[in-house]
Amino acid sequence: MKLRHLLLPGSVVALGVLILDPTASHGYAVIGGKLNMNQRDVRVFNNFTDSAANNNTTQTADWPGYDGAELAIWKGCAEWASEPHGLTGAGDPSQASVGGSGANFDITWQGNAASVGGTNDNIHSEINGSSGGVLAYTETPINDGWRIRYYSGWLWNDGPGSSIGSGMDLQGIATHEYGHALGLDHSTAPGATMSAFASGNGVPDRSINSDDMAGVQSVYNILDLNKKPHIESVAGNGQPFVITGTQFQATDNEVWFTQSGTNTSGSAVKVGGLTSNGTTIVVYAPIDAGPGDMLVRKTSVTGPKGLSNAFPVIPELCGGSVANYCTAGTSANGCQATLSATGAPSSSSGGAFVIDATNVEGSKDGLMFFGTSGPQANSWGSGTSYQCVVPPVKRTGLQIGTGTPGLCDGTFSLDFNAWMAANPGKAPLPGTMVNIQAWYRDPQNTSNQSTSLSDGLQFTICN
Numbered sequence: 340m341k342l343r344h345l346l347l348p349g350s351v352v353a354l355g356v357l358i359l360d361p362t363a364s365h366g367y368a369v370i371g372g373k374l375n376m377n378q379r380d381v382r383v384f385n386n387f388t389d390s391a392a393n394n395n396t397t398q399t400a401d402w403p404g405y406d407g408a409e410l411a412i413w414k415g416c417a418e419w420a421s422e423p424h425g426l427t428g429a430g431d432p433s434q435a436s437v438g439g440s441g442a443n444f445d446i447t448w449q450g451n452a453a454s455v456g457g458t459n460d461n462i463h464s465e466i467n468g469s470s471g472g473v474l475a476y477t478e479t480p481i482n483d484g485w486r487i488r489y490y491s492g493w494l495w496n497d498g499p500g501s502s503i504g505s506g507m508d509l510q511g512i513a514t515h516e517y518g519h520a521l522g523l524d525h526s527t528a529p530g531a532t533m534s535a536f537a538s539g540n541g542v543p544d545r546s547i548n549s550d551d552m553a554g555v556q557s558v559y560n561i562l563d564l565n566k567k568p569h570i571e572s573v574a575g576n577g578q579p580f581v582i583t584g585t586q587f588q589a590t591d592n593e594v595w596f597t598q599s600g601t602n603t604s605g606s607a608v609k610v611g612g613l614t615s616n617g618t619t620i621v622v623y624a625p626i627d628a629g630p631g632d633m634l635v636r637k638t639s640v641t642g643p644k645g646l647s648n649a650f651p652v653i654p655e656l657c658g659g660s661v662a663n664y665c666t667a668g669t670s671a672n673g674c675q676a677t678l679s680a681t682g683a684p685s686s687s688s689g690g691a692f693v694i695d696a697t698n699v700e701g702s703k704d705g706l707m708f709f710g711t712s713g714p715q716a717n718s719w720g721s722g723t724s725y726q727c728v729v730p731p732v733k734r735t736g737l738q739i740g741t742g743t744p745g746l747c748d749g750t751f752s753l754d755f756n757a758w759m760a761a762n763p764g765k766a767p768l769p770g771t772m773v774n775i776q777a778w779y780r781d782p783q784n785t786s787n788q789s790t791s792l793s794d795g796l797q798f799t800i801c802n
């Protein structure tokens with residue numbers, strides 16, 4: 340048996356000493372206090388030194404974007420949720436449903452931190468060394484956050500299967516330690532995840548039992564779906580997402596996203612001021628939202644009833660949706676001009692979205708034109724080119740030819756974000772699908788009206 344230590348900075352709680360009410364009929368115990376609504380974030384600083392802590396490289400659709408130690412810890416913390424994660428709770432081989440106990444604390448998963456952080460920065464990480472039989476500990480300045488450390492003296496294993504071989508199960512111990520962060524002390528109930536002693540290698544502790552659930556509900560109240568917002572389904576790719584559920588408010592809903600990349604603050608990516616008919620919210624994923632969870636915050640309600648269940652989503656990464664289509668025409672000298680792009684198409688990001696045409700006839704002028712009525716592939720004249728953009732089309736500025744006459748080394752380049760900024764009346768709105776194509780002079784090619792066309796490029800304007 341291995342003792343898991345609850346560390347209370349500034350207090351004198353000793354190993355194995357429980358704060359218990361001897362008259363209670365339950366086994367759980369509470370520290371006192373609870374996490375505020377702005378302390379729902381969970382991050383991992385992945386400094387785990389055991390290869391076994393990061394050898395699960397399989398991601399699942401229900402837990403998008405993460406594997407290894409991050410995935411194990413994400414699932415461990417999500418076990419305390421109000422509803423099964425993503426409604427099904429699928430994605431963990433050792434239990435039927437992650438979050439299926441309905442304990443009622445919904446987290447906002449915020450991925451990777453850049454450091455171990457301070458004692459109230461809500462970050463999991465390894466700490467060098469060991470401390471007797473202690474596996475891990477939670478620092479809990481309870482109301483304003485926590486920090487969880489795992490001693491490197493143990494062999495940590497990220498699962499995800501229930502047979503983890505040697506070592507301790509990171510997910511199971513994370514489930515226990517996060518219970519401390521939520522305000523629970525050790526429980527005397529048989530089989531409780533909040534027992535002071537790990538159950539075997541910790542795998543059984545991934546699933547909280549009825550005593551753990553009652554403990555967290557004594558702090559954060561029981562689930563009340565007549566008041567708490569609930570996400571039932573999410574459609575779309577983020578440009579936009581259409582959220583269907585219940586108990587959304589008429590105005591000022593917020594949608595919280597997982598931040599993409601390393602999150603240095605822990606804050607969720609939030610979109611506020613959203614209206615709803617009560618059951619539907621339409622939201623554009625911001626440019627910094629990444630794979631992870633979505634939650635709806637009902638700003639008129641304080642306390643746990645003001646935040647929905649967590650639902651896994653993969654926002655369409657701005658620029659990630661850029662796709663070539665249609666067929667480039669062949670010029671008099673055999674050139675087939677092709678479009679490509681770098682960056683994200685957004686008029687608000689401040690960054691560039693550069694569309695390049697390469698393999699153009701050398702030293703021939705041209706331009707790019709676009710439309711917002713969809714793609715097509717209609718013959719252009721009697722030659723090999725196609726008109727790939729459904730009219731009406733808008734022209735961007737004339738570009739002077741580059742390269743060598745007779746060769747295919749001509750190029751055009753257009754920063755579409757800069758063009759949108761300079762032409763606000765013509766710029767497509769966020770969420771609009773754009774089809775763009777390059778046109779250039781090809782005087783020896785009389786069958787094509789002395790011009791040729793590139794292939795097409797399709798993308799959607801991000802928020």
Ligand SMILES: [Zn+2]
Pocket residue numbers: 343344345515516519525534535
């Ligand atoms: Zn403990």
